[in-house]
Amino acid sequence: MQRRQFIKAGCATIAAIGIHPFSSAKALTRKCGVKTPPLNVRRKVEGQLKAFRMHSMSMLTNKKIVIPIHYHIIHAGSEGKISEKDIAAQTDVLNKDLQPYGITFTQKAVDYYDNEDWYVADMIDHVKAKLGKDPTSCLNFYSxxxxxxxxxxxxxFPWDKKDLGLMDGVVCNASTFPNGEEPYNLGRTATHEVGHWLGLFHTFQDGCSGNGDEVADTIAHDQPDYGCPSQSKQQACDGKSFSPLNNFMNYSDDQCLTELSEGQMARIKEMVGKYRPEFLVAGNDAPTTSPVASESGYQSITGEGSSDTVIGGGSEGTFAITE
Structure with a gap:
């Protein structure tokens, strides 16, 4: 899938340098838009998790985490219109990466929204409230x-779910789906962002000071890792070990991201138990595969203006979008 780079410049400037507004201008680099919560919020969350460990851990016994995904694919014509095959592949990647840790993903639905203004925007928070589904029923996954x-x-983050409502969810660049743009074309950006949605920080959180990522068994390091060297070249904060190059919550290339620590998985389970308990199911009831939406489960929302055509489930109608 080709990626067009939107260049924010006046028409005269674009014409003068001979660049189309959607031409590829530079390669992608790992850049995550998650913001660190204020210290008082972090302390409150850690206090709530401590109380959960003391009084409510039994609710996790014999339970697995099963998360239905509702994909919202925002595209500009053919640009960013991810195929159903690649969407299914993305679900498979999440299962390959996280099912060994007791997390299973199912594909609930896929909606397509043809809107160039949304597609080129720096962030899409202004449209999530219009498109999002009940966050207690699914993971709202936007592309x-x-x-x-x-x-x-x-x-x-999970502790913000109640306040955020329909704004809760994950957003990924369309180029990061399987078969997207190298070196982030294996679907691991989704694994990284879902890690945040489940309560994990970056492994380099706080650098060599503070409480780091709040996980005892991840190695503290000062800066993110990039690329995919055979081994980490960044010395960790203890001066003895090296940064966790292969951890999903680092910034390495997709092919290098392969694991979570036991402490991170324990934290995810506690986060789900405390903030997203609707995704806990009895172990015997958890699916072992990742069923995907049938053709009738896809909606194509296209057109211009505030009234768009909806095709899905064998019927056609209108979908009103108000700015």
Whole structure:
């Protein structure tokens, strides 16, 4: 899938330098838009998790995490219109990466929205409230160009779900789906952002000071890793070990991201138990595969203005979008 780079410049400037507003201008780099919560919020969350460990851990016994995904694919014509095959492949990647840790993803639905303004925007928070589904029923997973920001993705944290409502969810650059743009074309940006949605920080959170990522068994390091060297070249904060190059919550290339630590998985389970308990199911009831939406489960929302055509489930109607 080709990626067009939106260049924010006046028409005269674009014409003068001979660049089309959607031409490829530069390669992607790992850049996550998740913001660190204020210290008082972090302390409150850690206090709530401590109380959960003391009084409510039994609710996790014999439970697995099963998360239905509702994909919202924002595109500009053919640009960013991810195929049903690649969407299914993205679900498979999430299962390959996280099912070994007790997390299973199913594909609930896919909607397509043809809107160039949304596609090229730096972030899409202004449309999530219009498109999002009940966050207690699914993970709202958005794909867009994010062209004005250069972000690969961003996500919300679980403790904000109640306040955010329909704004809760994950956003990924369309180029990061399987068969997208190298070296982020294996679907691991989704794994990284879903990690945030499940309560994880970056492994380099706080650098060599503060409480780091709040996980004891991840190695603290000062800066993110980039690329995919055979081994980490960045010395960790303890001066003895090296940064966790292969951790999903680092910034390495997709082919290098392969694992979570036991502490990170324990934190995810506690986060789900405390903030997203609707995704806990009895172990015997958890699916072992990743069923995907049938053809009738896809909606194509196209057109210009505030009234767009909807095709899906064998029927056709109108979908009103108000700015």
């Amino acid at each position: 867009s160009g994010l062209l004005q920001s250069g972000l690969l993705g961003y996500a919300t």
